[in-house]
Amino acid sequence: MTIKTVVIGSQFAGTSVLFSILDILASVGRDWEMLHGLPAVEPAFDVSLRTADGAPYWDINGRKITPDATLAEAPEPDLIIVPDLHFDPNGGLPAEFVPLAGWLGNAHANGAIITSVCSGAVLLGVAGLLDGKEATTHWGFADMLGRNFPRIKVCRERILVPAGEGHRVVTAGGASAWEDLMLYLIARFAGAETARRIAKIYLIQPHSDSQLTYASLTAGRQHDDQLVAEAQIWAAQNYHVPSPVSAMADRSHLTERGFHRRFKKATGQAPADYVQTLRVEEAKQLLETTDLPIEDIAAEVGYSEPSSFRSAFRRRVGLSASVYRRKWRGLAPVKA
Template identity: 60%
Template structure:
């Protein structure tokens, strides 16, 4: 086994406890469990992973469980790897002030040569640290708009599951909460070796999210705003998305030109009226694909596309999968779940 890596999983009241302990358990098994199961010599894990908090005291997590850390955050120069787990934060509220000292500490770890990583919404803490300025990054699809808006130097890729970035790839961001597994496999492969990463994947039945995370995304609430006119238009399109010319109709209803509507709608929601309509239509189509056997071309017409080819293009662009692939994926999951329940 190679050198050991002083690894810190950051503990916070907002952190996902299941993610925290899954990471700690998997990293601890490197070099040990595969060898044990195959009658080979076991080795200590090269990851000296600890759960650490700013003051070292126990805290209550989101669900009221008492979590006891192993130590305070160590000296940045003595930390090789930092993992910030998913954080249960309201995307519409200011970030807690308590995150700033931890973000500054993470930046110091990186400056000292360490690797700094995040899972899911933990990318917001990395954004706060300044480490994401000018680099590519990902986060959970529901937090991507917040990350891009609040930290304008970040190039956010909401469709990606894992992005190593920066000098020596010492900044790594992972998408949704379950992408902790993709992150851990990457770190094992990068720091220990691909063979050990394959062993861990087999041990824990981990399958990387190779198709990205957009197949799991849904239309979360658009950027909160106080524009009552735009809000009314959003409510209208929610039930009239199949209209043959919805943008023209929205402009007529608002009593403004389409150019004025575009500026005002984008200022309020971050999307053009046309993009917003396409997003709503695709969301409706996803629901139909998940829950029915209606032919895809028929679904295309029901959600407002006169040409099935236009629907297929729009769907693939926004979801990352074709409509048929998406249907197979989600209906297979449903059938498997039902089969297990019988």
């Protein structure tokens, strides 16, 4: 059985993820057989790129894209894939999302499986397909998804989340999680062995790490509370103050309880959580760019006990500090 698959194009979609999805699904049943001198088999996926009106468009990267069809054209899809969508997570939802979301909702009601990559999960949220379900998205859009759609349980650490009855809704994390989604879908509809073959051809594999390994922990809600903004700046410059939350409250001339309430309203985090997040983010930068011993880094970002630092780091990043350093120092420039 060939799975009728639609990949949704739009002016917000990135180029590489969109065409990587089209390429990899078109290769199932063809490329492994070609490399091994075997006859091609019936394609597992009949893939088309569709938009609301089917007209050529310029994508977010300035590439002119020509779709295959409109969303309304036959055949009706068995599977729909929403790629990464580029828009400001701190701004409003683009108006163009509303008709796309309506079409997604109708397609799901008619039996289609709906999937997304990265920020594409937001479109599923607009369609109401994630209400009451677990979902993941790019770490930079996790707060926005939860804020706009409070009925969604946002699993910011997850790479892939199949959800709902029959797993008819599947969300994938950051942009490169398209690889995880493709291997999952190929295994689901064409078998695990076929998925392994595609992984070998394309040199890809499922992510073994949590998204927390990649996240910028301090990317979050923007606000215009000048008092809280000044407290945030102070916290970033005073790691060594023993009781930073009390010190920030004193500087604000508010009670500690009042400061806590105002800080959380502006940032979405309690002050103590924010300070610890800030310290761990600074430690990540030091692990990536210096050879300082981990104990010295712990002291540098305000932890008197290295064991407390190691525990906080693992809890927020999903890896130990030493494993994190090895992972990212491989990108350091080669010295002449």
